[in-house]
Amino acid sequence: MGADMNAIECEECRDYLLDAEPAELRAVLAERASPASIGVPAVAGEARGEPASLAPATGMAQAVHAHLAACPECAAQARAILANNAALNAALTGLSGTAAATAIAGTGRSGRRWLRALLPLAAAAVLAVVLWQEAPRASRPLPPLVVPTVRVPASPEVNAGGASGVAIMRTNNPRITVVWTF
Amino acid sequence: LSAAVQATELDQLAWRAARGDESAFGRLVREVRPRLYRWALVQSGDPDDAEDITQAALLRLHRSLAGFHFESRLSTWLFTLVRSAAADWRRAAKRRGLRQDRYALSQATVTPASEPDDRAALLALVRAQLAGLPARQREVFDLTELQGRSSPEVAALLGLSESTIRVHLLRARRAIRARVLARHDAGLRKEVESLELRKDRSRR
Numbered sequence: 001m002g003a004d005m006n007a008i009e010c011e012e013c014r015d016y017l018l019d020a021e022p023a024e025l026r027a028v029l030a031e032r033a034s035p036a037s038i039g040v041p042a043v044a045g046e047a048r049g050e051p052a053s054l055a056p057a058t059g060m061a062q063a064v065h066a067h068l069a070a071c072p073e074c075a076a077q078a079r080a081i082l083a084n085n086a087a088l089n090a091a092l093t094g095l096s097g098t099a100a101a102t103a104i105a106g107t108g109r110s111g112r113r114w115l116r117a118l119l120p121l122a123a124a125a126v127l128a129v130v131l132w133q134e135a136p137r138a139s140r141p142l143p144p145l146v147v148p149t150v151r152v153p154a155s156p157e158v159n160a161g162g163a164s165g166v167a168i169m170r171t172n173n174p175r176i177t178v179v180w181t182f
Numbered sequence: 183l184s185a186a187v188q189a190t191e192l193d194q195l196a197w198r199a200a201r202g203d204e205s206a207f208g209r210l211v212r213e214v215r216p217r218l219y220r221w222a223l224v225q226s227g228d229p230d231d232a233e234d235i236t237q238a239a240l241l242r243l244h245r246s247l248a249g250f251h252f253e254s255r256l257s258t259w260l261f262t263l264v265r266s267a268a269a270d271w272r273r274a275a276k277r278r279g280l281r282q283d284r285y286a287l288s289q290a291t292v293t294p295a296s297e298p299d300d301r302a303a304l305l306a307l308v309r310a311q312l313a314g315l316p317a318r319q320r321e322v323f324d325l326t327e328l329q330g331r332s333s334p335e336v337a338a339l340l341g342l343s344e345s346t347i348r349v350h351l352l353r354a355r356r357a358i359r360a361r362v363l364a365r366h367d368a369g370l371r372k373e374v375e376s377l378e379l380r381k382d383r384s385r386r
Binding site: 018022088089092096097168170 | 220358
């Protein structure tokens with residue numbers, strides 16, 4: 001590697017890179033090439049209004065600045081750091097976006113997971129109730145099962161009854177409306 | 183947050199929702215959900231757990247929005263809801279004897295078969311990058327380094343001093359970057375070796 005570059009060695013430069021502000025790295029790299037050509041999308045700095053180009057303030061920063069301009073290996077390391085930040089940010093954003101979309105569509109894995117966990121409990125509870133009722137009145141015929149029919153109007157109306165309040169949220173799916181009672 | 187809804191507009195939505203406007207509440211939930219999920223994911227490291235934490239935070243939002251007086255920033259308050267939901271989730275996980283921190287798992291974590299490939303790849307990337315970092319360092323790194331929030335803003339959000347934020351950020355930054363550079367160097371070595379191999383072959 002370019003060990004005898006300017007005032008500092010690659011090792012010192014590398015140590016500085018571990019702590020440098022992303023905007024500082026971008027500023028140095030921007031002087032070597034345009035952001036598009038080095039494949040490093042700007043992420044954090046611009047969002048908080050940092051200037052796109054920072055002049056190195058300290059002696060060490062100036063030395064690193066000069067070293068990066070002359071040493072392609074260290075410049076590649078700086079680019080790797082920025083590219084990694086961009087990839088991690090994109091991954092977190094991507095995961096959050098898909099999770100929100102699935103949740104709004106009402107097909108979240110989590111919901112199914114809760115359902116899977118609750119189903120055996122619900123089945124056990126129903127069985128326990130049936131067995132408990134069956135025991136003393138085994139000979140008695142069961143009453144006819146009445147299944148109430150519910151008609152859902154186009155615009156749902158919810159009677160909260162004793163509950164203190166209700167929130168109705170429409171989703172993108174016209175067949176799914178979320179009703180919260182609280 | 184989508185570009186269509188800026189912070190002030192979000193405040194207005196929250197204000198209307200707090201006064202019983204259901205459509206405003208629905209829109210508020212849609213707008214803040216990705217942000218809450220991201221925070222929850224950084225806290226838990228697992229998409230399903232993040233989903234549960236997000237749901238719990240949204241329920242808290244619904245229950246307590248009427249009591250929010252807009253004296254602090256809405257985003258600060260939302261972050262508090264997620265953190266307290268995440269703390270409850272950690273306590274419940276501990277009670278059930280479950281592993282609390284998915285980031286502690288190795289990179290070879292088996293992803294459920296139902297997980298789509300691209301989502302699994304993104305999750306593997308996130309886990310690999312944030313593995314081994316304490317939750318507080320992960321939070322600070324995400325908020326500051328990736329989302330571009332200023333140190334004073336993050337300090338207010340997390341209820342910590344700016345110097346503490348700075349310490350967490352530097353530690354997380356060093357840990358993550360050291361791994362990146364090690365990987366980068368290994369890739370470079372491989373490249374050099376394959377170049378030398380090609381040279382040898384062409385000489386023969």
